[in-house]
Amino acid sequence: MKDILNEIVEYKRIEVDRMKALRPQRLLYADVERILDGEVPSLKTALMQSDTGIIAEFKRRSPSKGWIKEEGLACDIPLEYQRNGASAVSILTDGKFFGGDDSFITEARGSGVTLPVLYKNFVVDEYQLFQARLCGASAVLLIASVLGRKECGSLLSVAHELGMEVLLELHDEHELDYVDLMPDVCGVNNRNLGTFVTDVENSFRLASMLPSDMCKVSESGISSPDTILSLRQVGFNGFLIGECFMKAENPGRELGRFVHELEKLSYKSSERGLNIKVCGLTDLGNVLDVMSLGVDMLGFIFYKDSPRYVSPERMDIICMAFDQAISSDVKPLKIGVFVDSAVDEIVTAVARFRLDGVQLHGHEDVGMLDSLRSAVSSVCGRDITIIKALCITSRADVKAGMDYCDSADMLLFDTRGKAVGGNGIHFDWSVLEAYDGKLPFILSGGIGHDDAKDLLRFSHPRLAGIDLNSRFETSPGIKNIGMLSRFINEMRVLRNKQQ
């Protein structure tokens, strides 16, 4: 079989010569010079700072798969990627083999894409770097196996002079000396470009051979959030995913679903440490202050009999400020708390307040949870995190949590008290030994500022987080920021000592 990469590169050189004949390099450069003052967003910064690290790719066809989405529009899909949680976008611009064009980047920018855009092509000549800069790319791909080391170094310098970053793609250990050229980002391609066979093991194999402080991207063949969690553990910051999204009917929506799964898994694996949920918020300023503490979940109570009830009008105001205030490194999930509410009512709230999850604090059964999940999916076109709260006095109450294993994403164990929730008293945490279900749980019920040491002594394989409410309040629904901040810091200090 003829090596497809060689065929592409041979053709690419001819194509570039043809383009140079049509538009000489000096004329192209004159156009580039006019825009050089404008900056493009950094791919490296986006990957190092973002939550997902996903570089979602716009790829209409490939030599191995043929057309994947011939009708896919560059003014539509990249923007949908941006809206659904991508950290950056990669756009295939090669025409003959991948059905792309430079104009796709221009169109994506025109549609409102402000994320970093990677110019994905087979760059063999600096002429292509000028083209990349002209159409609005932030970074270009350089593939070690098709460039001599010196040639690669000089293309890298030109890219930098043009204000673009370089993602240097490696495939095996023989190319490791290219890393000394100091690319901004180093990619490990899991796809053998000669045969097109993908194997993510390639990233795991090369991870430890790359400098630990290098921004690293695993490219191709990633199709599950589990793989991302494992790749993160060996030091990868970015994950380039194309086919898995492009083959879906709606690539943006598929990315949204993938990101949601990834967030849920991150909680399950406690990758972020012990997650903190602050529940019963009602006031806009107070919400913003709590967010600044870097907590993981914010709970809003939609149960009218609670002293922490938040009205829809108040919630609209909170949501508006929440969306504007949000920066990628502080992104708590918005959780709505409901007590025996009708499915329709909950779905309306999920859509109106763009809730990431719901906590069901009444007598909701498995059937109700299933109907809720499918109603949210058909109305909002996405999944939500469902937390089933259970009131605990005995081991038997804990065992009841097993019933929800296939319907909920998480459990919350709260104290059974006079009120439905927010009683401010502990239950005996030792009864949780009886819980051997697969769902992660949040420990709740009367947790206060003096509980830090006990909490860190308490361990359970499924403990994913803690819930803070009435014992951190100045009045019902208003949290004491100083008290919360001291407690969260104490937990972090104690935890670091423990590790």
Ligand SMILES: O=C(O)c1ccccc1NCC(=O)[C@H](O)[C@H](O)COP(=O)(O)O
């Ligand atoms: O807090 C409430 O007023 C409340 C009312 C009705 C249903 C749930 C409610 N709270 C939800 C929670 O998850 C609380 O944080 C949980 O009950 C623990 O509260 P606390 O005992 O005050 O720590």
